[in-house]
Amino acid sequence: MLVVRHLGKTFSTPTGPFAVLTDVSLEMGPRESVAILGPSGCGKSTLLQILGTLDEPTAGGMTLQGIDPFQLKSEALSLFRNRHIGFIFQDHYLLPQLSVWQNTLVPALATHSHVPESLVAEAHRLLDRVGLTDRLDHRPGELSGGQRQRVALARALLLKPTLVLADEPTGNLDAENGSLVSEMLLQLMAEESAILITVTHSEALAAKMDRQMQLVQGRLVT
Ligand code: ADP
Ligand code: MG
DSSP: OEEEEEEEEEEEETTEEEEEEEEEEEEEOTTOEEEEEOOTTSSHHHHHHHHTTSSOOSEEEEEETTBOGGGSOHHHHHHHHHHHEEEEOSSOOOOTTSOHHHHHTHHHHTTOSSOOHHHHHHHHHHHHHTTOGGGTTOOGGGSOHHHHHHHHHHHHHTTOOSEEEEESTTTTSOHHHHHHHHHHHHHHHHHSOOEEEEEOSOHHHHHTSSEEEEEETTEEEO
């Protein structure tokens, strides 16, 4: 369960405080999905960064599974993020020197010096689900944009996150690959019991989510 209450973010800038998020509230349970829409610069990525605990709010707060991540010390926060949150960005951020299956295992490296066989098996299972079984040993440079994003999808889900945050996951893809990646995202989300928050400019992708919300003047509205 994700509970976001009156969350705000004001950046200090050389020209004074700049309020991006003023009052964001949201409640979501397992298997629920929401699309967040809004013009460029309205604060969508800022919101996902905070929900992903990569940045802190300047007002209000959130709990995930009853835990307020912003009360945690830095090491505990890193563990919390690793354990609970999966990220998918517009850029895949795959490591070019690692193979497809090694890239999928990257989240496990934060907590395991020796990756257990069960996680290697999970990586292979997820890569099979996104149709990349015949590409396991390929490097990202040898893949198409859609295939890279499918690896990023498998990587995000490796540790069975409670909350998956996708920031324009199909933004760099053509229509065909975009719809393939979004289909796979939704299929996988239906199998895992995670919460999905997707920022997108794609009406087609937004329509596939349970709820659609707009970020308007720093607030989420339906
Ligand atoms: P979106 O993802 O909706 O396009 P962003 O969340 O990236 O928008 O940015 C929202 C606004 O906040 C923009 O005007 C951006 O310039 C500003 N912004 C983002 N990060 C910072 C920061 N660290 N300091 C100051 N302003 C920022
Ligand atoms: Mg953005």
